[in-house]
Amino acid sequence: MKDRHAYLLEPLKQSLVFKRLLAYAKPHWKWLTVAFILLVGGTGAEILGPILVKIFIDDYLTQGIFDTQPLVLLAAGYLGLHFSAAIMNYAQLLMFQKVALGIIQELRIDVFKKVEKLGLSFFDQFPAGGLVSRITNDTEQVKELYVSVMAVFVQNIVFLIGVFIAMFYLNVQLALFCLFILPFLVVIMQLYRKFSSRYYAEMSEKLSQLNARLNESIQGMAIIQVFRQERRMNREFQEINQKHHEAWYKSIKLDGLLLRPAVDVISILALVMVLSYFGIVSLNSPVEIGVLYAFVNYLDRFFEPVNQMMQRLSIFQQALISAGRVFRLMDHDELAPGKTGTDSPGISRGVVEFKDVTFSYDGKQDVLKNISFKVKEGGTLALVGHTGSGKSSIINLLMRFYTPGKGEILIDGHSLTTFEDKELREKTGLVLQDPFLFFGDIRHNIKLYDDRISEADVIDAARFVHADSFIDRMPQGYDSPVGERGSTFSSGQRQLLSFARTMAKKPKILILDEATASVDTETETEIQKALEKMRLGRTTIAIAHRLSTIKDADHILVLHQGEIVERGTHDSLLKEEGLYHKMYLLQQGVQKLENPL
Numbered sequence: 001m002k003d004r005h006a007y008l009l010e011p012l013k014q015s016l017v018f019k020r021l022l023a024y025a026k027p028h029w030k031w032l033t034v035a036f037i038l039l040v041g042g043t044g045a046e047i048l049g050p051i052l053v054k055i056f057i058d059d060y061l062t063q064g065i066f067d068t069q070p071l072v073l074l075a076a077g078y079l080g081l082h083f084s085a086a087i088m089n090y091a092q093l094l095m096f097q098k099v100a101l102g103i104i105q106e107l108r109i110d111v112f113k114k115v116e117k118l119g120l121s122f123f124d125q126f127p128a129g130g131l132v133s134r135i136t137n138d139t140e141q142v143k144e145l146y147v148s149v150m151a152v153f154v155q156n157i158v159f160l161i162g163v164f165i166a167m168f169y170l171n172v173q174l175a176l177f178c179l180f181i182l183p184f185l186v187v188i189m190q191l192y193r194k195f196s197s198r199y200y201a202e203m204s205e206k207l208s209q210l211n212a213r214l215n216e217s218i219q220g221m222a223i224i225q226v227f228r229q230e231r232r233m234n235r236e237f238q239e240i241n242q243k244h245h246e247a248w249y250k251s252i253k254l255d256g257l258l259l260r261p262a263v264d265v266i267s268i269l270a271l272v273m274v275l276s277y278f279g280i281v282s283l284n285s286p287v288e289i290g291v292l293y294a295f296v297n298y299l300d301r302f303f304e305p306v307n308q309m310m311q312r313l314s315i316f317q318q319a320l321i322s323a324g325r326v327f328r329l330m331d332h333d334e335l336a337p338g339k340t341g342t343d344s345p346g347i348s349r350g351v352v353e354f355k356d357v358t359f360s361y362d363g364k365q366d367v368l369k370n371i372s373f374k375v376k377e378g379g380t381l382a383l384v385g386h387t388g389s390g391k392s393s394i395i396n397l398l399m400r401f402y403t404p405g406k407g408e409i410l411i412d413g414h415s416l417t418t419f420e421d422k423e424l425r426e427k428t429g430l431v432l433q434d435p436f437l438f439f440g441d442i443r444h445n446i447k448l449y450d451d452r453i454s455e456a457d458v459i460d461a462a463r464f465v466h467a468d469s470f471i472d473r474m475p476q477g478y479d480s481p482v483g484e485r486g487s488t489f490s491s492g493q494r495q496l497l498s499f500a501r502t503m504a505k506k507p508k509i510l511i512l513d514e515a516t517a518s519v520d521t522e523t524e525t526e527i528q529k530a531l532e533k534m535r536l537g538r539t540t541i542a543i544a545h546r547l548s549t550i551k552d553a554d555h556i557l558v559l560h561q562g563e564i565v566e567r568g569t570h571d572s573l574l575k576e577e578g579l580y581h582k583m584y585l586l587q588q589g590v591q592k593l594e595n596p597l
């Protein structure tokens with residue numbers, strides 16, 4: 001398990017990451033082509049500018065020729081070039097941004113889809129905040145690759161090629177000289193990439209940890225305040241922040257050293273070289289001032305894109321690291337157990353059977369050992385046992401959240417692994433101890449956006465579980481807003497809404513984790529009445545904490561440390577005078593103490 005977690009932190013090979021990122025750009029090739037054409041057009045227009053100035057200086061200014069017509073033409077050409085460059089650059093920028101945003105949207109959706117397919121065992125280990133960080137922060141960084149890196153790189157490379165062509169046109173020897181600068185720049189870039197990737201990986205991971213810590217703190221704020229954990233949380237938060245800051249600082253130092261100053265030094269050396277060249281040439285023959293102007297200008301223009309690319313290199317590097325983290329998550333193979341085989345049976349009767357099932361969460365310690373039982377169509381099975389005895393684990397296996405290590409689970413005689421997800425989820429209704437409500441309104445929390453569930457079905461389901469009385473009392477009725485996780489509802493109301501949601505899909509098998517939360521007697525009665533109705537005619541498997549609620553169950557399994565230690569009906573188990581009997585007496589005693597009359 002630890003290895004799987006470590007796998008997510010391992011950096012991916014950058015060339016592979018880059019290839020995969022390019023694959024995302026492929027479907028947008030039409031827009032990209034237009035953008036590139038505009039880019040080349042705009043850049044070409046910018047490059048031609050100095051050539052017109054050179055013609056003006058050498059052919060007109062220094063010769064003292066001031067003919068109106070050619071000069072007006074030159075001026076108009078110069079202005080026209082700049083104007084069209086501005087329009088083309090604006091259009092290409094918009095197109096690149098549009099493509100970039102589209103790509104990121106797809107990437108985010110893909111990664112989210114993948115996360116939805118991961119098994120619960122993945123979520124047991126990976127902190128939620130860290131996951132959020134990968135889906136939001138990391139994809140955001142990738143966006144920068146398309147928005148501010150790719151276009152700038154392509155634009156500047158086109159620009160550089162243009163500058164070189166112009167330089168060669170003006171003076172081949174000097175242009176060749178300038179070509180020698182390129183290998184130095186490549187070396188600086190490689191050095192930078194090597195060191196910065198390490199710091200960026202650290203930074204992203206620390207940011208991820210910060211999010212994980214924040215998420216945990218916000219979720220558990222009540223407990224933090226009650227147990228006065230603020231100082232400890234603060235200290236731990238500060239520590240991660242400090243590490244994030246250190247990684248950031250290291251990368252800033254590296255940026256400061258390699259990105260600008262190193263390039264500046266090379267640019268000054270190049271300028272000295274060009275000026276010396278013209279100085280030496282001027283000793284033997286006159287120098288054309290226009291060529292000198294154009295050359296110095298081009299040299300300046302040569303280093304401008306180089307500097308721009310260097311500045312973007314840090315974003316490029318961050319984007320590659322972040323994309324690697326996103327792809328690692330997308331490649332994760334700890335998927336939710338799904339269907340195997342070719343036949344797709346249906347669930348018509350709801351007969352549930354466990355055959356000698358053994359299971360472990362961590363592959364080391366068995367939490368369920370040789371569990372066997374069968375629940376007949378419409379029958380009720382109750383699972384009882386002390387905390388940690390394995391009741392919820394049985395339900396987790398039946399819901400196909402995890403795969404058993406040994407043994408087989410059957411529904412209607414077919415292995416659990418053969419059912420399509422749709423069939424399994426539609427025919428089994430799960431009600432959890434702590435019901436989860438979605439942000440939205442009551443109607444959609446019952447309907448869950450299933451078009452097959454009509455308005456009348458929603459109301460029927462609510463009425464069936466007696467949730468209608470409190471819904472009708474609310475001013476907005478079924479349109480009443482529901483806060484995140486249903487925080488604006490009482491636990492009894494949340495239970496009833498989750499019952500209604502389950503009943504709206506009319507399941508064949510009902511799986512209940514009985515609520516332990518105390519609710520008032522009236523709500524408790526409502527809940528019990530609702531449960532009784534829900535169980536009628538359905539196969540039911542229920543975890544029971546209050547033994548009084550399962551007196552009429554057909555079959556009761558008593559679990560102890562992952563094993564079935566007793567089985568039978570309420571009466572037969574009481575007669576056995578074993579663990580069940582003890583638990584029952586204990587609960588009776590507590591009830592008497594709570595309710596002496």
Ligand SMILES: Nc1ncnc2c1ncn2[C@@H]1O[C@H](COP(=O)(O)OP(=O)(O)OP(=O)(O)O)[C@@H](O)[C@H]1O
Pocket residue numbers: 124361362367385386387388389390391392393394
């Ligand atoms: N997601 C998990 N990952 C690892 N171990 C787990 C996980 N869930 C439960 N366990 C372990 O499995 C054992 C059985 O837990 P389970 O939740 O099935 O007990 P339970 O009988 O339902 O308890 P309770 O009545 O308190 O809900 C426990 O020892 C628990 O520590």
